[in-house]
Structures are given as structure tokens and as C-alpha cells.
Amino acid sequence: MKAASIQTDREGHKPPTKDLYSEYRKRKKILFKSQATVFGVITLLALWSLWGTGFNPLSIVTGTYDMFVFMFTDLFPPDFSAIGSLIGPALDTLYMSYVGMVISVLFSLVLGVLAADFLTPHPIIAAISKGITAFLRSVPAVVWAIILVAGIGLGPLTGTIAIGLSGIGILGKAYAEVLNSMDRDQIEGVRATGASWLQVMGQAVWPQFKAGFVSWSLYKLDMNIREAAILGLVGAGGLGYYLQSSISLFQYKTAAMAILMIFALILLVEFVTAKLRERIL
Amino acid sequence: MGETIVEVKQLNKTYPDGTVALKNINIKAYKGEFIVIIGPSGAGKSTFLRSINRLSEPTGGEILFMGKDIVKAGKRDLRKIRRNIGMIFQGFNLVKRLPTVRNVLHGKLGYMSSVKGAFGLFDQKDVEEALDILKRVGLEDQAFKRADELSGGQQQRVAIARAINQTPQLILADEPIASLDPNSSRVVMDYLQKACREEGFTTFVNLHQVDFAKEYADRIIGIKDGEVFFDGTASQLTDETIEALYSKEKTKKQEAVV
Amino acid sequence: MMKNNRHMEKKKVQNTIFTVLAFAFFIFSMLQLDIVPERLMRSFERLTYIFGNMFPPKLNEPIDVFGAAIESIQVAILGTIIGILVSFFLAVFAAKNLTPFKPLSFAIKSFAGFVRAVPALIWALLFIVAVGLGPTPGVLALAINSIGMLVKVYAEALEEIDMGVVEALESAGASKVQVILQGVIPSMLSAFIAWSLFRLDVNIRYSAILGVVGAGGIGWELVKAAQMSRYDEALMVTIVIFLMVMSAEVISEFMKKRANAATAQALK
Ligand SMILES: Nc1ncnc2c1ncn2[C@@H]1O[C@H](COP(=O)(O)OP(=O)(O)O)[C@@H](O)[C@H]1O
Ligand SMILES: [Mg+2]
Numbered sequence: 001m002k003a004a005s006i007q008t009d010r011e012g013h014k015p016p017t018k019d020l021y022s023e024y025r026k027r028k029k030i031l032f033k034s035q036a037t038v039f040g041v042i043t044l045l046a047l048w049s050l051w052g053t054g055f056n057p058l059s060i061v062t063g064t065y066d067m068f069v070f071m072f073t074d075l076f077p078p079d080f081s082a083i084g085s086l087i088g089p090a091l092d093t094l095y096m097s098y099v100g101m102v103i104s105v106l107f108s109l110v111l112g113v114l115a116a117d118f119l120t121p122h123p124i125i126a127a128i129s130k131g132i133t134a135f136l137r138s139v140p141a142v143v144w145a146i147i148l149v150a151g152i153g154l155g156p157l158t159g160t161i162a163i164g165l166s167g168i169g170i171l172g173k174a175y176a177e178v179l180n181s182m183d184r185d186q187i188e189g190v191r192a193t194g195a196s197w198l199q200v201m202g203q204a205v206w207p208q209f210k211a212g213f214v215s216w217s218l219y220k221l222d223m224n225i226r227e228a229a230i231l232g233l234v235g236a237g238g239l240g241y242y243l244q245s246s247i248s249l250f251q252y253k254t255a256a257m258a259i260l261m262i263f264a265l266i267l268l269v270e271f272v273t274a275k276l277r278e279r280i281l
Numbered sequence: 282m283g284e285t286i287v288e289v290k291q292l293n294k295t296y297p298d299g300t301v302a303l304k305n306i307n308i309k310a311y312k313g314e315f316i317v318i319i320g321p322s323g324a325g326k327s328t329f330l331r332s333i334n335r336l337s338e339p340t341g342g343e344i345l346f347m348g349k350d351i352v353k354a355g356k357r358d359l360r361k362i363r364r365n366i367g368m369i370f371q372g373f374n375l376v377k378r379l380p381t382v383r384n385v386l387h388g389k390l391g392y393m394s395s396v397k398g399a400f401g402l403f404d405q406k407d408v409e410e411a412l413d414i415l416k417r418v419g420l421e422d423q424a425f426k427r428a429d430e431l432s433g434g435q436q437q438r439v440a441i442a443r444a445i446n447q448t449p450q451l452i453l454a455d456e457p458i459a460s461l462d463p464n465s466s467r468v469v470m471d472y473l474q475k476a477c478r479e480e481g482f483t484t485f486v487n488l489h490q491v492d493f494a495k496e497y498a499d500r501i502i503g504i505k506d507g508e509v510f511f512d513g514t515a516s517q518l519t520d521e522t523i524e525a526l527y528s529k530e531k532t533k534k535q536e537a538v539v
Numbered sequence: 540m541m542k543n544n545r546h547m548e549k550k551k552v553q554n555t556i557f558t559v560l561a562f563a564f565f566i567f568s569m570l571q572l573d574i575v576p577e578r579l580m581r582s583f584e585r586l587t588y589i590f591g592n593m594f595p596p597k598l599n600e601p602i603d604v605f606g607a608a609i610e611s612i613q614v615a616i617l618g619t620i621i622g623i624l625v626s627f628f629l630a631v632f633a634a635k636n637l638t639p640f641k642p643l644s645f646a647i648k649s650f651a652g653f654v655r656a657v658p659a660l661i662w663a664l665l666f667i668v669a670v671g672l673g674p675t676p677g678v679l680a681l682a683i684n685s686i687g688m689l690v691k692v693y694a695e696a697l698e699e700i701d702m703g704v705v706e707a708l709e710s711a712g713a714s715k716v717q718v719i720l721q722g723v724i725p726s727m728l729s730a731f732i733a734w735s736l737f738r739l740d741v742n743i744r745y746s747a748i749l750g751v752v753g754a755g756g757i758g759w760e761l762v763k764a765a766q767m768s769r770y771d772e773a774l775m776v777t778i779v780i781f782l783m784v785m786s787a788e789v790i791s792e793f794m795k796k797r798a799n800a801a802t803a804q805a806l807k
Contacts, residue, residue, distance in 0.1 A: 021409050024412065045616050052610060053610060053675070055675055063675065067669045067670075070668060071665075098565065099569055099572065138784040138785050138788075139777060139780060140747060140748050143777055151589040152582040152586065229661075230661060363712040370707060374707035376704050378726065379721075391713060396716070399719075
């Protein structure tokens, strides 16, 4: 038994080691070629970028050093007396994120349903809906904010709309994916009982959609806080605006406080959404 | 008896959490011995093997390997000692996405300069040797497949090949067949035994199958509660001893004289 | 069963309350932001006017805009490469299973967490103050922002590798560097490639807007066009940005496939 098992294993064609070695060389060469190509392309891209931007690799070191100096001499310690005047902008940031989220949720629901394979009234409508979401997803919120600032002026309304628009890009796609991954049989089952469209949505679609809907929407709220905080940098209200103006007035310690506030707001909202997610699901 | 390869003296191991895993172990192993270690789970078999190449740091005692104390070895010396000790694991521990032959080549890392080894710059001689060893474990056809495309038994044979490629004096195999089916288990044990016979290295194998132990071992060591409970040949291992070894109650040691 | 039903009831009531609260908070926020119907109407009028002026989109200085777009991409490439190199180095010390010293792992992870929590554009703003205007602060801001994320995901990928492999190589006498290059990296390579490409994608998005604060690239062209009320040009820049971001997504998807195919070929 023992000997037999070894024998069966050693039976059959056995190429000499020399042949195996040349095979090894051949494969090593293929691998080496593709690795060399990858590294070559990366190196070329890096060199091209260094040349194009005039970036001096040494500034990785000097820049980090300058940053440290700037942080510890100018930013630190933050001016805590500025908290009072920061509460208003912080709340604005929060409201912008929230309203922005609601706007994107509402539009994304419509676009998501229109884009989902089995809920769409027509494939062409689905394609259009997907196109709109893809476009909105690929244009950063800041871009919208810049255009809107020019159009309707500075302030939180601009930021809110910008956040809402770019949110549609993300949520519209997410909702459509959640809808597409649902269990069709269940929906067909309810449909077969002669339920109306609304009943199908309520009885079959919603229960399966709920979890994805809630987590994606809350995730978007998390993201919006970051987004809203930076939109201010282009004049769309909230903490970012405050940060931008204190930096241009060289009030770095106030700016540091604004950054701390952004930080705190991000953590706070993340904490709350995590709790909500737990409670609802 | 031939030359002494390992001599374990008064080996102790207490884990940081207070678990006493080994108590005053004394074992001498000679050149070419195929030693199977058996004992209930949690007895300290793995800890014993892993202490020998210091994957687990002993807390007391000496381990003389070819006359040098492993326990006292510095980082550099430890690397040199380790390359002379092959280890085989229950989970094979191959680099899954690398080809089989490269896994075998890893056995040579301890002999190469750090940089050459790190970039996998193996000489033609190394590669031919590795391919040769693969042939000896019957896996030449699998030489260029990803390691994780092989069956469990084949993977373990690759691990054996990797160990052989270290040209070690000693092989430590910790439950090498515990995750294999009976047929592959036998094939793997055959190759392991054959390798030891041909190369003349000393082998410690942890097993939980007593029948396999009796079939393959030149010498069996039973470990219970971190102590050597039995040390003798397969024929000296009686059914009563086996029963006592695996029983829950504390029993008096019944060491056989070698 | 009874209890389960009661629980369901409770959950239903709770969720209704949540919905009502969510709606109330929505209205409240709108009022706080002064988003009221008449203001919306006025803005809407303005927007239709601007929208009308956007078409057809055109470029007055196409060379500048394309040059700026290329600069954005270059900033993204440099930021990504620096980010990847530094992050991998740090991640080896941050991964709990590989770090020589536990507190070091904790320190690096906290540092990455802090860096990650500050948005890229704010980093750019700070770097501009620290090192001056131009692409350099942009590269550094993207690099540091990448480090915040990549250290975390690389460390997680490293923590997921099979430690048995590390033990096997160590017990064969391999040195630390050998263990990492021969055992650790091959084990996490696909995660490493996927995350690195993902980050390139993210960085191209960011690089398009860095110019907004003066850190080089196409963002500045947009600000210029918008400030000078050249809405047709603003739309064109937007389209260029859109194309940039889209193609980044497509290219990184393609490269991921290429990388997998290349290794598959060598291992056939
Ligand atoms: N890393 C560890 N930390 C703490 N205790 C351990 C550790 N590894 C093993 N032990 C304990 O040491 C004893 C011996 O374990 P082990 O050597 O794995 O036994 P065996 O291999 O014979 O099953 C057991 O009680 C086990 O729980
Ligand atoms: Mg064990």
C-alpha cells in the first residue's frame, strides 16, 4: 500500500531537470517583462510629472518640516476664545449636510428606481438615468459650488445645492445597485397576488431595500460633513468659509480652532450615524 | 547510536498568561532518528517543537543543537541555526500566490545574502536543486502552478520539499497530516520518512494518530501535561500506556528505558 | 412569538418617530439656512439665466485649460506615488502582527487617523501657507491625505495575511527583509494593487479641485472662468474635469485587470 502510493505518484512522464529549468527561465522572463513594464511605466509617469509640475523631491522633507514649524509656531495653540463665533458656522455646516442629504435622497430614489433593471418603465429611461448619475458622480461638489457661487452668490444655499447635486451621483448609483441585487422571486410573488404598483413597492421592495437605503443614506451624511466643511473654502458658507477667511487674515490660531471644530463635527456626526444605523437596522 | 543532534536539557516554558506548557523536558535525539511525539491536545507538543527553533521562546533550560545552545543564540546565530532546522506545519504555510517552485526555493533564503534573497535572485544551481527536490516528491508537473491550486496533500509535499531544500540536520513537523484525508496522510508520511532515511536527518513529528505513530516511528515520545510521559520504541508502547497517556487523570510517569 | 411581535411593534413606532423627527429637522434646517420659497425662486431665475449662458460650452484659452488639466493629473500621480511609498513603509510598522513594538503601531495608526480626518483641501490650504503657492503644496496635500487612508488599509491587509507564512520563512532562517519581500508582499499584493489604484482614482478627483485654493491644476481655471462670469467656459472646464475623472476610473479599472492577467499568465 505504502509503496504503491509512491509509485503511482512517480509514474508517468518525467521531464529532466534541465528542461524544467529552461521552462523556469521562460516563465521568469515573462514575469520579469511584465514587472519591468509596470515599473517602467510608473517611473516614466513619475518623471513626466516631476518635470511638468517642477516638484522637487526634496520638498517632501522640507515641506514636512515647514509644515511642522507652521503647525507648532502658528497654528498651535488653537484660539479657544473663537469657539463662540464658530458655533454658528458649525451649525450651518451641519444643516447644509443634512438638507443636502435629504435632497440627494429624494432625487436619488427617483433616479434609482428609474435605473433599476426591473422597475424602470423603459430601458432607455434607465440608461438616461444612469447617465445623469454618472455625470453627477464624476463632477466634484466643489465644482458645482464654484459655478453656483457665481450664479446665486455666497452662502449656505449654494453649498447645500452643491452637496445635494454631487450626492445624487453617489446615492443614485448605490440605490440602483441595491435594488438590482434584490430577490426578484419575492417581488414576483407579491405581484402575482394582483397587488398594485404601490403595494408591490411597500410590501416586497421596501423591506428588502430598507437596510441598504438606510446605510447608504447615513454614509452620505457622514461624507457630507467633510464635503460641507471644505465647500466653505470657495465661499459656500459654513466652517470652511470661516477657515478660509481667518487664514487670509493670517489669524492662524483661529483657523486652527476652526479645523478642530471640523474635526469634532465629523466625529460627532460619525458617532450619531453609527448609533442611528444600529437602532434602525 | 550515532552522533547526538539535539539535546534538550531541563526545558521549561511558561506563557506570559501563566500557562505552564513545558516542565523540565529532557530529550536526546540522535542522527537519523524518526521520532514521533504523541499526547493529548494541549499537552505541549507544539510548544516543544516550536521551542527548538525558538518560534516560541523557552523560559528555562538548554537546547543543544550540534553542540551549540539555541536558547542563548543571538539574532545572527539564530538565523544560521534555523536554516539547519526545517519546519513543517499543519497548515502547510506556503506563500499561496507564488508558484510551487518558488516556495521550495524559499528553503534557501537562510543561505543567501539578505538583499539577494529578498528580491528572489536565485542562482541556476539553486533553481535546479529546487526542481530536483520537487521531482523527488513527485511534483515536477506542478512546479509552476500557484501553490494554492494544489491539493492539501500536494501542498504539504511542497512544504516537505522546502524543508529538504534547507539541507537541514533536523526536521520539525507539527501535525503535518492533521488536515489531510487518510490517503494523502499516508503519502505525506511516506515522503517524510523516505526523505529522512535518504538524507539522514533527524525528525520530530507531532501526531495525534497513535496508529500512524506506531507504524512510522523509530522512537515514540509521549507528552502529557508538559512532561515526558513515555519515551521508547513502538513495541514498548503498550495499550495501557496509551490509555494512561490520553486519560484525563494525572497518572504516574511510566518512562521506558531506551 | 408574542414577545417578538411586541418587539416588532416597538420598532415600528420607533421608526415612525425617527421619520417624523427627520422631517422636522429637515424643515428646521431649511429655515435656519434661510432657504425659503421666495429665495429659491429668485435663485432659480438666476440659475436659468446662467444655464442659458453656458451653451454652447467653449474655451477661450484651450491651451491653458488642457495644460492645467495635465498639471492636475501630474499632481495626482506624484501625490499617489509618494503616498504609496510612505504608507507602505509606515504600514509595516503599524500592522499589529509585524510591528516590532506595539506602542509604535498605535502611534502610527493614530497619526493616520488624524491625518485622514482633515480633508485634502484643508491640507492643501495649510501647505500653501507653509510652502507657498503652486503644485508643490498640492502634491504634498494629496500625499499626506493618501497616507491617512493607505496606512490604514495597507495595515489591515497586512494584518489579514497568514502569519503561518511568516513563521515558515522565519523558521527557514529568512531575514526580516526577506520575510517581507518574499512572503508578506506576495500574500497581500492584490489588496495592495487594488487599494493603490483606488487611491489614484480618488487623488485625480481631488487634484481637479486643488487649484481652487491655489494648489495648482485645473481647479483654478474654473474659478477664473466663474469669477469672470464666462459661464460657457466654466461649463467647458467642468466637462474637462468630468472627462478626467471618468477616464481615471476607466484606466484604473483596466490596470487592475491587466495586473491580474499578467500574474495569471506567468503562473499558468
Ligand atoms: N500563545 C499561547 N499563549 C498562552 N498559552 C498557550 C499558547 N500556546 C499554547 N498555549 C497553551 O500551552 C499548552 C500547550 O499547548 P500546545 O503546545 O499547543 O499543545 P499541543 O500541541 O500538545 O496540543 C496548552 O495549555 C495551551 O493552551
Ligand atoms: Mg499542537
